[in-house]
Amino acid sequence: MEAITRLLCEMAEGEELGALRAFSADRLQTAGRIFLDIIVLPMVVGALFGDSLESLRAEIPEHVSSRVSFFLAACRHRSDN
């Protein structure tokens, strides 16, 4: 949680993410938690319940890509409205 908040904070120094409300200092921790919950947690739960690590690893790129897209869509929408 600490690591992802720090990473998001560093990325928020850039122009695009810096302009999003979700990446403001007071919201960064919430954004970090949601990022972990939607991207990392489902895979971890799959692994805990015995899904093959090999097949989970093979799914990572597509899984992460669609989840990051969803995550950023929410962050951008909230800044626009």
Next chain:
Amino acid sequence: MFLDRGFEGASIEEIAEVARAGKPTIYARHPSKKELFTAVVARNFKKFVRFEEVTPVGATVEERLVSVGITILGMALQVENIGLFRASIAEVRRFPDLAKEVSAMARERGNEAITRLLGEMAECGELHALRAFGPDRLRTTARFFLDLVVLPLIMRALFGESLESLCAEIPEHVSSRVSFFLAACRRGTDD
């Protein structure tokens, strides 16, 4: 019995005694202890997470989705459900198929129910126009909803957080996650 002693610790003999049934009766219905355990989990899950009874309530889309999230989490965060999930995870090395079956059953039932509910909600009103609620995307959108709203609190319960305090968090948690979920759906993804 499974909750108290785990999968390995519960013998068919003891289960038969507690159930007041003979071993042959139990074996006739469930050829192995693994199948009996999976059936117990499925029955328990069905008993406590009654998706067919989940009815969206409220005037706005937000309110209706919040009511769905609150109802599902309230039903899922039961001592028996969490205990059986823990028991299946604990046996994952010895019985890898067991946990997989349990998790697939929970995921499929959840995904099916949410896909149906979102589909019904998308038949009229604002959601109808959103790509995330198109028939080709509904299942993925339902999975996002479950992963964002339901899964995080279940995971915390699995790791031993008090069910009482987690239940107290449900309304605020669901409300903020539904808001995030709808923001993503309204904006739409780039793919």
